[in-house]
Amino acid sequence: MIVKKLIAAASLAALSAAGLSAPAMAGGAKVGMITTLSGGGAALGIDVRDGFMMAIEQSGNKDIEVIVEDSQRKPDVAVQLADKMVQSDKVDVLTGIIWSNIAMAVVPAVTAQGKFYISPNAGPSGLAGKGCHKNYFNVSWQNDDFNEAAGNYANDEGIGKVFLLAPNYPAGKDMIAGFKRTYKGEISEEVYTKLGQTDYAAEIAQIRASDADLVYFFLPGGMGISFMKQYAGSGVDKPVMGPAFSFDQGILGAIGDAALGVKNTSHWSKDLDNAANKAFVKDFQDKYGRLPSLYAAQGFDAGLLLVSALEKADIKDADAFRAALEEADFDSVRGKFKFSPNHHPVHDIYMREVVKEGDVVTNRVIGVASKDHTNIYNAECKM
Amino acid sequence: MSLLLFIEQVLNGLQFGVMLFLMAAGLTLIFGVMGLINLAHGSLYMIGAFAAAAVSAATGSFLLGLAASLAAAAAAGALIEVVVIRRLYDKDHLDQVLATFALILIFSEGTRWVFGSFPLYLDVPSYLAGSVTLPGGIEYPLYRLAIIAIGLLVAAGLFALIAWTRIGIQIRAGESDREMIAVLGVNISALYTIVFALGAALAGFAGALIGAIQSVQVGMGEPVLILAFVVIVIGGIGSIKGALVGAILVGLTDTLGRTLLPVAFDTFMTASAANAVGSALASMSIYILMAVLLVFKPTGLFGSA
Structure with a gap:
């Protein structure tokens, strides 16, 4: 009995000592x-x-x-x-x-x-x-951020007609809707592909035949790699632009030189x-x-x-x-x-360009596409 | 749509079909000769692409990469045939699906283990880069023309192999009566390993060819595998001729559906509705083709009952 009490007392003491010695700064x-x-x-x-x-x-x-x-x-x-x-x-x-x-x-x-x-x-x-x-x-x-900024940039550059390309699923439609919200020029064509499509020969042929000045596309992950490689080999020379998801560092290594010169919007860049x-x-x-x-x-x-x-x-x-x-x-x-009031970032969205630094294909900031950008959904949000 | 654009799209469809044929040929051979449903065929496609990317990055030669893809996929095919697949021939189709699905997971995680999660770089060699102007003024990527040519050459080679060589005779005999050719003294297990390795090599070769214009990443084989299954169902299971016709049919339907359907709907709908309906229907087009065809020809175009 006494032993038990002793142990209990000792462990209690140990516990409180530990509690006291713990720094009073950040909690877990x-x-x-x-x-x-x-x-x-x-x-x-x-x-x-x-x-x-x-x-x-x-x-x-x-x-x-x-x-x-x-x-x-x-x-x-x-x-x-x-x-x-x-x-x-x-x-x-x-x-x-x-x-x-x-x-x-x-x-x-x-x-x-x-x-x-x-x-x-x-x-x-x-x-x-x-x-x-x-x-x-x-x-x-917010999903729309990069695209609204890209729309602004296209206006500033005086782009008259764009060809829009995205996969046929909610995020794809959101991204294109975000671009169209701020873009004031004309839309030459708007094409939605199957999610996960890997061959873009048919779409590239449409781009070649269209009268667009610029191709704006959202094709994340492997879809973007396929599209960029095939586009580079097709001999079509219309400039392309898109949100950063098709041009992040993990993907650029796989696209290689085919991505050079492409403009993309992002809230961050390594430089x-x-x-x-x-x-x-x-x-x-x-x-x-x-x-x-x-x-x-x-x-x-x-x-x-x-x-x-x-x-x-x-x-x-x-x-x-x-x-x-x-x-x-x-x-x-x-x-x-x-x-912002709905707990989304207020941040600058930059325009980046894909460049080669030594042997590494990477992004470089070339300007601000939208300053202190916030999303349009704040008004609808009631917390 | 102008005539030139239409012809260009037909070429695109043909190229897509030829690529599907390389996948479907192996799948249909394996199913026809051994009665095996091999879901891991897409993994062999992936192995080919990764082998090509690794070897061409190390040596700088695309041709060596292609050779490596054939070798690596054939070796992987032979290995899994001896270790796993061999035990599945007299099992139920469901057991085969389960075991080969497990192989997909093993190959995917194994590849990630060796090569990491980031897509690899594999590009078209400089002598096939860029585009050429065809008669009539169509500008077309040289590499895609090369794929069409290589695919048709492989198809011709396969037909010759099946029609005129000893191994081809054994394959055809195996398709029509498995027990009988074993009784006649053909080494059936060696034949099975060879057929499996051949199918695997074709898949790996397709992976390497396509990897140069698409993304070389883990899981790249599964979407193609589904299309390859559609092709062999349309063409008739076990028939190489069926695989070729089915593949080109699927390639053309998919490509032309994607471009023509939105245009067709545009004639009597608003542009945005036509776009939505057209692109939704286009992604279903090959499955509709398959369903309609199966109503009239339940065993596929060239299948035997």
Whole structure:
């Protein structure tokens, strides 16, 4: 009996001692990351994960625990993972989703259960307007951002007629709608292809026959690689432009010289001139041995946002933590960053050009396409 | 739509069809001779593309890359035939689907393990880059013309192989009566391995040829595999002639459907509605073709009951 009491007392003392010696700065959190680590879109998820983990590691906050799971790019798998993370792992924050359709399937259920969701990629309009939520924070972009900026740029350049090309699915139509919202010139033709199509000979023939001055396209991942290689071999010389998704660092290596000179809009580029970005690009290369893509930058920003909020508030106090997130008090690698009323970024969208630096095909900023860009869905959002 | 554009689209359809033929030929041979449904055929296509990308990056020669794709895919084919597929011949189709589906997962993750998750670089060699002007003023990519020519050459070679060589006779005999040719003293297991490796090599070759103008990445084989299955169902399972005709039919239907349907609907609809209906219908066109054809010819164009 005495022994038991002694042990109890000793362990109590040990516990309180540990409690006292713990630094009174940043609190901990349990983070559930559902991202795409296998299949065709794996490169995107891996970059988001690596960027995010680097931010957590650099913060020195040892009490942030991250559980990483693979969505396999399947909404049903992602929904099951989210349930498991919320109910049995008891995570405080979720993050990591790459695809808009998966975000639509997972995010509303997660935020309804009082958890926070920080989006490092994918900003469907469904979560920005009427479907917005006070616990949903998008640190990447709203789907329309890059395209509205590109429309502005096309106006400034005096482009008279464009040929529009995108896959026939919601994000494809969103992107084209975003471009058309700001673009004032004429539309020569608008073509929607099957999602996952790999051969674009027929579309390229249509482009050749059209009277367009510019081709604007959104073909993410492998679709963009196929299109650019085939376009370069076709002898059609109309300039092409698009949102950055078809020209991120992971893809450019596979397209090679065929992408040179292509203009694309992005909120980030590895040559953005700010201290946070310079350190990020260098550290990422040192750690992983490759150039970061915009997905890695977004993962890193998501990690920084989380760390900054944990330094200000305890995650168990939801209102205080939300207020801390809203402040967005971190040095974003894209320079200026703040949240709009519906928790989406207000940021500059740059025009980049694909160039060759030594042997590496990469992007270079050539100007600002839209300053302090915010999305049009703020008005519809009632939190 | 001008006549020139139409002819260009027909060429595109032909090129797409020829590429599908390379995939479908192996699939239909394997099904015809061994009665095996091989879902992992798309993985062999991927292996060919990755082998070509790796070897041409290391040596700088596209031709060596092509040779490597043939060798790597044939070797992988022979290996899985001996290790896995051989145990499946007398099993139910469902067991075959399950086992070959597992092979897809193994090959995909294995490839990711070796080459990483980022797409590889493989480009058209300089002597086939750019476009040529055909009679009539059509500007057409040289590389696509080369694919058409190579595909037709391979088709001719396959027909010759099946019609005139000893192994071809054995393949045809195997298709019509498996037990009998075993009884007649043909080494059936060696024959099966050879046929499987041949089919795999064709798939790998197609992967390498197409990889140069598309993206070389994990999972690239599965979309093509589905189309190849449509081709062999249309052409008649087990028939090489059927695979050729089916492939060109599917290639032309898909390409022309994509370009002509929106134009056709445009004549009596508003532009945006025509676009939406046209492109939706175009992505279904080959499946509609297959369904209609099966109503009239349940065994496909050249299939035997």
